[in-house]
Amino acid sequence: xxxxxxxxxxxxxxxxxxxxxxxxxxxxxxxxxxxxxxxxxxxxxxxxxxxxxxxxxxxxxxxxxxxxxxxxxxxxxxxxxxxxxxxxxxxxxxxxxxxxxxxxxxxxxxxxxxxxxxxxxxxxxxxxxxxxxxxxxxxxxxxxxxxxxxxxxxxxxxxxxxxxxxxxxxxxxxxxxxxxxxxxxxxxxxxxxxxxxxxxxxxxxxxxxxxxxxxxxxxxxxxxxxxxxxxxxxxxxxxxxxxxxxxxxxxxxxxxxxxxxxxxxxxxxxx
Numbered sequence: 001x002x003x004x005x006x007x008x009x010x011x012x013x014x015x016x017x018x019x020x021x022x023x024x025x026x027x028x029x030x031x032x033x034x035x036x037x038x039x040x041x042x043x044x045x046x047x048x049x050x051x052x053x054x055x056x057x058x059x060x061x062x063x064x065x066x067x068x069x070x071x072x073x074x075x076x077x078x079x080x081x082x083x084x085x086x087x088x089x090x091x092x093x094x095x096x097x098x099x100x101x102x103x104x105x106x107x108x109x110x111x112x113x114x115x116x117x118x119x120x121x122x123x124x125x126x127x128x129x130x131x132x133x134x135x136x137x138x139x140x141x142x143x144x145x146x147x148x149x150x151x152x153x154x155x156x157x158x159x160x161x162x163x164x165x166x167x168x169x170x171x172x173x174x175x176x177x178x179x180x181x182x183x184x185x186x187x188x189x190x191x192x193x194x195x196x197x198x199x200x201x202x203x204x205x206x207x208x209x210x211x212x213x214x215x216x217x218x219x220x221x222x223x224x225x226x227x228x229x230x231x232x233x234x235x236x237x238x239x240x241x242x243x244x245x246x247x248x249x250x251x252x253x254x255x256x257x258x259x260x261x262x263x264x265x266x267x268x269x270x271x
């Protein structure tokens with residue numbers, strides 16, 4: 001009897017160690033992929049600034065107005081670089097524990113209201129349908145309201161930036177342990193694509209409409225930043241489908257831990 005108990009304890013310990021190893025391996029892959037995409041991402045605004053400055057220093061501007069325009073463009077590139085660096089440093093400090101995510105029971109209704117506020121005008125201006133289904137009032141997740149809304153809104157805005165036609169739907173499937181949130185984009189346009197962690201994803205090369213913020217990162221970086229934020233709230237972000245797989249559908253799944261339906265806490269008091 002003692003031997004059977006010892007064997008059962010060893011099997012349990014082995015299963016726990018195997019799970020811990022797999023989780024650590026996945027985390028290392030996530031960090032490696034994030035680092036590769038970050039280095040690729042930073043090259044774009046730096047290269048842009050260097051190219052503009054080279055034109056000015058080589059006296060290739062046709063007029064003082066054109067030179068001033070080049071300086072203005074270089075300044076905008078520097079601002080985009082600074083904003084991106086701030087977001088990357090925030091994630092890095094989360095990884096090292098110097099920043100903290102303040103997660104609490106958050107109503108999906110509250111979160112969807114915030115996402116709608118940040119995305120619906122851009123979708124309306126471009127003529128795209130944006131539908132956020134009405135979650136149940138008792139559907140709660142464990143999350144930091146500001147960062148959770150930011151993570152999903154960034155993905156929605158990225159889709160809007162690259163779509164040429166189609167619709168966007170945000171839906172919820174409550175569960176006893178996890179809540180599943182699906183971002184579904186009905187469009188033939190490829191927005192994200194699965195590649196290896198050591199391969200940089202392509203930069204945003206489509207013409208940028210005037211109503212899309214210039215500070216928007218590339219689709220790859222937006223996904224990576226959002227996935228890291230979701231990870232630090234105990235959730236996962238997974239690309240489930242792309243148009244390259246046959247149907248004109250892009251779908252992202254966000255899984256968050258279910259929370260008891262408690263009153264929302266004031267985010268400002270948590271900061």
